Amino acid sequence: MTSRSDIHFQRGVSLFDFQLQFGSENQCRKHLFQLKWPKGYSCPKCDNRQYYFTQSRNLYQCRNCRHQASLLAGTIFSSTKLPLTTWFLAIYLVSQSKEGCSALKLRRFLGISQTASMRLKHKLQMVMKLADDKRPLRGFVQIDDVYWGGKRPGGKRGRGAEGKTPFVAALQRDPKGHPTFIRFSRVESFSSSEMLRWGQKHLKPSTIVVSDGLACFKSFQDIGHFHYSVITSGRYNSPDFMVFDWLNTIIGNMKNKIKGTYHGIEQ
Ligand SMILES: [Zn+2]
Incomplete structure (x- = not known):
């Protein structure tokens, strides 16, 4: 099974x-x-x-x-x-x-x-x-880099923070914009070669990928996808960047869920 x-x-x-x-x-x-x-x-x-x-x-x-x-x-x-x-x-x-x-x-x-x-x-x-x-994402896919765990006092914040585990968060949306599939994949790093490997495994050919412009995501173009960058400068709350709304909500929910489950086990 x-x-x-x-x-x-x-x-x-x-x-x-x-x-x-x-x-x-x-x-x-x-x-x-x-x-x-x-x-x-x-x-x-x-x-x-x-x-x-x-x-x-x-x-x-x-x-x-x-x-x-x-x-x-x-x-x-x-x-x-x-x-x-x-x-x-x-x-x-x-x-x-x-x-x-x-x-x-x-x-x-x-x-x-x-x-x-x-x-x-x-x-x-x-x-x-x-x-x-076994089921690659297809159609319209939003993608973002996520870092989990590894909180260290005095450590760097944001991308590449020490001790944090890098994940690709990808959300497939249907033609009406509704989220249909979400995928979180642990990756070694956000290098172009690692994203090529991820894209070959998790994206159907000719997928439209939208990211916030992290350089490594551009490598999706090398394997036949259409990549668009939306430069957010971290201003995800701006109405101009509503395209990332669903993805950010789901990432937030997932972080809370992990926190909740962890606390649950600790009890
Ligand atoms: Zn027999």
């Missing part, structure tokens, strides 16, 4: 309805079976469609070649000790909340240990990131 859509439940489903649909191991297994074999079981070795189900080991044995297939092999649920109902509920909690769900909240809600909760959340985040990375 490596796709975000696979683990993403329909937004807006109430917890009550969710539990009706996925409240038992059987229901969760049925759902996974549908995702893995949407046209019915098919033996991975010989394509035969007839099988025996061995209840004790949860294996599907081919009636033709006797190959045993596992429903959970190759998914984030393989070798887990947690019930599928716990995983499904965790996915629901992480994917339904706009604010996200801290490992501490997950632990309390699911009644599992802090270690299990952190491991579970980390796995879910990895799967979501892998799926996101």
Whole structure:
């Protein structure tokens, strides 16, 4: 199970309805079976469609070649000790909340240990990131450099501040200007070569990129994108620079969220 859509439940489903649909191991297994074999079981070795189900080991044995297939092999649920109902509920909690769900909240809600909760959340985040990375941004994309963490007394402020971790923040907008996808990527630095590498991985060809003019972003033009600079001189609040509104709001929200989650774990 490596796709975000696979683990993403329909937004807006109430917890009550969710539990009706996925409240038992059987229901969760049925759902996974549908995702893995949407046209019915098919033996991975010989394509035969007839099988025996061995209840004790949860294996599907081919009636033709006797190959045993596992429903959970190759998914984030393989070798887990947690019930599928716990995983499904965790996915629901992480994917339904706009604010996200801290490992501490997950632990309390699911009644599992802090270690299990952190491991579970980390796995879910990895799967979501892998799926996101497979889908390059396209169309109209705003981009900015962000620095997180590493507060040091007396350190430099702003770009390149010591000890801070550089991130690319990129926001894809639809033709009506609404934000559709956001991507935060940790980068080594804001050098032109690093931005070329980032652009090749995260942008579809011929994307229109708008930045605030940081020199390295101009390298997107070298790989076939259209790059426009809007020189803000830090005056993001000016009406002339409303183009960065959404991106700045989202960066602010993300910083608060990280702060909130961190405090949550500290409690
Ligand atoms: Zn077979």
